Amino acid sequence: MRRLTPYLLALPSWMWLAIFLVVPMVAMASVSLQTGNAIDGYAMTFSFSNYGDAIGRYSTQLLRSLLYGGLATLAMLVIGYPVAYWIAFKGGTRKSMYLFLLLLPFFVSFVLRTISWNFLLSDNGILLGTLKGWGLLPADFHVLATTFAVIGGLTYNFLPFMILPIYVALERVDPRVVEAAQDLYATRAAAFRRVVLPLSLPGVFAGVLMTFVPATADPINAAILGGTSNTMIGNIIQTEYLTNLDYPTASALSFTLMAVLLVGIFVYARALGTENVLEAAAR
Amino acid sequence: MTGLSAIELEDVVKEYHSHGEVVQAVKGVTLDIAEGEFFSLLGPSGCGKTTTMRMIAGFEAPSKGLVRLHGQDVTNVPPNKRDVNMVFQSYALFPHMSVWDNVAFGLKQRKTPQEEIRRRVGEMLEIVDLAGRDKRMPRQMSGGQQQRVALARALVNRPRALLLDEPLGALDLKLRQAMQIELKRIQREVGITFVYVTHDQNEALTMSDRIAVMNDGLVEQLAGPREIYERPATPFVAGFIGTSNLLTGAATGGELKIGGGRVLVPGHDGDVTVTVRPEKITIGTEEPGPGRSAVRGTVAEVVYLGTYNSYAVSLADGAEITVFQQNVHDATATAERGDSVWLSWQAQHSYVIGS
Ligand SMILES: Nc1ncnc2c1ncn2[C@@H]1O[C@H](COP(=O)(O)OP(=O)(O)OP(=O)(O)O)[C@@H](O)[C@H]1O
Ligand SMILES: [Mg+2]
Numbered sequence: 108m109r110r111l112t113p114y115l116l117a118l119p120s121w122m123w124l125a126i127f128l129v130v131p132m133v134a135m136a137s138v139s140l141q142t143g144n145a146i147d148g149y150a151m152t153f154s155f156s157n158y159g160d161a162i163g164r165y166s167t168q169l170l171r172s173l174l175y176g177g178l179a180t181l182a183m184l185v186i187g188y189p190v191a192y193w194i195a196f197k198g199g200t201r202k203s204m205y206l207f208l209l210l211l212p213f214f215v216s217f218v219l220r221t222i223s224w225n226f227l228l229s230d231n232g233i234l235l236g237t238l239k240g241w242g243l244l245p246a247d248f249h250v251l252a253t254t255f256a257v258i259g260g261l262t263y264n265f266l267p268f269m270i271l272p273i274y275v276a277l278e279r280v281d282p283r284v285v286e287a288a289q290d291l292y293a294t295r296a297a298a299f300r301r302v303v304l305p306l307s308l309p310g311v312f313a314g315v316l317m318t319f320v321p322a323t324a325d326p327i328n329a330a331i332l333g334g335t336s337n338t339m340i341g342n343i344i345q346t347e348y349l350t351n352l353d354y355p356t357a358s359a360l361s362f363t364l365m366a367v368l369l370v371g372i373f374v375y376a377r378a379l380g381t382e383n384v385l386e387a388a389a390r
Numbered sequence: 391m392t393g394l395s396a397i398e399l400e401d402v403v404k405e406y407h408s409h410g411e412v413v414q415a416v417k418g419v420t421l422d423i424a425e426g427e428f429f430s431l432l433g434p435s436g437c438g439k440t441t442t443m444r445m446i447a448g449f450e451a452p453s454k455g456l457v458r459l460h461g462q463d464v465t466n467v468p469p470n471k472r473d474v475n476m477v478f479q480s481y482a483l484f485p486h487m488s489v490w491d492n493v494a495f496g497l498k499q500r501k502t503p504q505e506e507i508r509r510r511v512g513e514m515l516e517i518v519d520l521a522g523r524d525k526r527m528p529r530q531m532s533g534g535q536q537q538r539v540a541l542a543r544a545l546v547n548r549p550r551a552l553l554l555d556e557p558l559g560a561l562d563l564k565l566r567q568a569m570q571i572e573l574k575r576i577q578r579e580v581g582i583t584f585v586y587v588t589h590d591q592n593e594a595l596t597m598s599d600r601i602a603v604m605n606d607g608l609v610e611q612l613a614g615p616r617e618i619y620e621r622p623a624t625p626f627v628a629g630f631i632g633t634s635n636l637l638t639g640a641a642t643g644g645e646l647k648i649g650g651g652r653v654l655v656p657g658h659d660g661d662v663t664v665t666v667r668p669e670k671i672t673i674g675t676e677e678p679g680p681g682r683s684a685v686r687g688t689v690a691e692v693v694y695l696g697t698y699n700s701y702a703v704s705l706a707d708g709a710e711i712t713v714f715q716q717n718v719h720d721a722t723a724t725a726e727r728g729d730s731v732w733l734s735w736q737a738q739h740s741y742v743i744g745s
Contacts, residue, residue: 281482283478283482284482284483284485286469286476286482287476287482287484287543290449290469290470290544291499292470292471292496292500293470293495293499294470302486306486
């Protein structure tokens with residue numbers, strides 16, 4: 108009995124996973140292989156060609172999503188690492204306050220935040236309007252409905268999920284170890300490269316995972332900030348599901364995206380040698 | 391000892407500002423540590439030992455004063471440009487590097503040729519008895535082994551001085567004693583200056599050439615172990631180093647009347663504080679003859695401590711004196727609790743503090 112206790116305690120979690128993850132996935136997988144139409148309904152025909160058709164039709168958006176997701180992740184890393192570093196090593200007694208400030212915008216809903224960017228960046232809005240009024244920008248300059256706006260929005264919206272895991276990893280680095288490196292003739296830069304950076308890699312790894320996946324799949328930023336020429340795969344899935352009621356295509360696209368992301372993560376984990384990194388940082 | 395200066399501190403002060411308050415961790419320390427010397431900084435927790443050490447290593451800049459290494463002013467030189475290495479209180483090994491890479495770190499930073507790195511790291515691991523464990527990660531090693539990795543990592547660079555901040559603090563007594571001998575041997579072998587921080591007086595007394603006893607940010611006494619033990623400069627030093635009896639009073643004609651007897655302090659008059667070590671005192675029932683310091687008291691406590699007995703004797707005026715007596719005969723005590731006894735010692739064993 109005692110040996111079963113841990114399993115019994117985990118039972119609710121297993122059931123939760125089964126009901127909310129496995130069952131819908133199986134259902135979706137089956138839908139992705141059906142044929143038919145919205146009016147007469149869909150029937151299982153094991154038509155694997157759904158996948159080929161969907162990918163063929165939307166390959167542009169799929170690749171664009173990976174590109175935007177990747178660029179946004181890169182931008183988040185470049186912005187987020189120094190922020191995390193600064194809070195962890197220079198934050199002093201105010202660390203919790205800085206972290207709170209970082210999360211403050213996230214008490215507002217995702218959609219609202221993105222719409223507020225829409226206000227900020229609109230062609231004659233607060234920012235651009237003023238600058239144009241001063242003659243600092245040409246009258247036809249615009250940011251909305253550009254690739255830049257979408258990637259900027261993604262970067263802004265997911266940034267904390269990059270910063271937090273890196274912060275946690277840096278926070279655990281013993282300052283004495285950094286001093287030891289400097290004592291052993293390392294310059295500040297060398298101490299960072301050979302000690303701080305390697306010890307923070309598990310945080311970078313987690314941060315990239317936690318931002319790349321949702322950023323790539325995100326439909327909201329492209330919808331609100333991207334206009335018509337920056338459609339991402341998330342928007343397509345949404346439209347196919349909710350507007351066109353083409354469930355097989357939407358399901359096939361979802362699974363394709365998932366497969367691509369999983370393969371990507373796997374390759375990435377291999378390339379970074381996560382196991383070694385995680386093990387080393389575990390101490 | 392060659393007599394040349396390895397490390398000089400000149401009136402060094404370190405202030406920290408925390409919560410709007412100024413804390414003086416070091417209040418004006420002057421030291422001159424000779425090349426090849428085994429020098430200890432000894433003192434209670436919080437007295438400023440680590441802070442002093444960190445200013446020598448270059449992790450903290452002094453608020454006032456000068457730091458010189460081998461004659462050169464390094465007060466504003468960063469740690470990576472100072473030819474001293476530090477062994478940290480908590481070892482601070484690189485957790486993501488193997489033992490070998492930890493030890494090779496300093497040599498790699500100095501762009502030493504591969505071949506030489508291989509040879510020197512190998513030799514150093516021999517010296518600290520860790521050959522064959524070079525592929526282990528720090529977390530796979532015991533405290534004593536980690537301590538030796540930390541030592542090897544510093545020594546392999548052949549610094550001109552090695553700074554050790556309570557390097558044995560985390561080890562158990564047996565290992566600690568073994569490592570004390572080991573450290574002493576290594577120091578003799580490599581012949582470099584060791585600056586050793588400890589709050590363990592026995593460790594400082596057995597290992598050091600000279601000791602600076604620190605208290606509350608200041609050096610109370612700087613001398614050899616014997617001198618510090620036998621001739622403490624201040625009541626603090628007398629109390630901190632070993633067990634010590636302190637007797638105070640006004641002396642007249644080279645004699646201090648106390649506890650129904652006398653303490654001989656030739657050449658002293660007026661208010662004095664006298665110390666006498668517990669092992670120098672003889673306990674007996676007969677009044678000793680003249681020429682010895684002698685006081686009367688009642689035995690308040692007898693504690694059997696294996697190789698010796700410890701007596702606590704209360705004098706008539708309330709002072710308490712501790713006496714150690716070797717168990718040379720049988721283990722039977724010379725005096726019992728409640729006995730009225732004479733304590734006596736040779737005049738030369740009273741030491742007037744500050745004289
Ligand atoms: N960064 C700091 N900020 C404020 N006060 C400090 C700082 N570092 C040390 N102090 C204070 O300075 C004093 C001396 O500290 P230090 O670490 O040098 O003591 P120590 O002799 O090494 O003690 P221990 O034996 O406990 O290691 C202490 O009162 C400590 O609280
Ligand atoms: Mg200390």
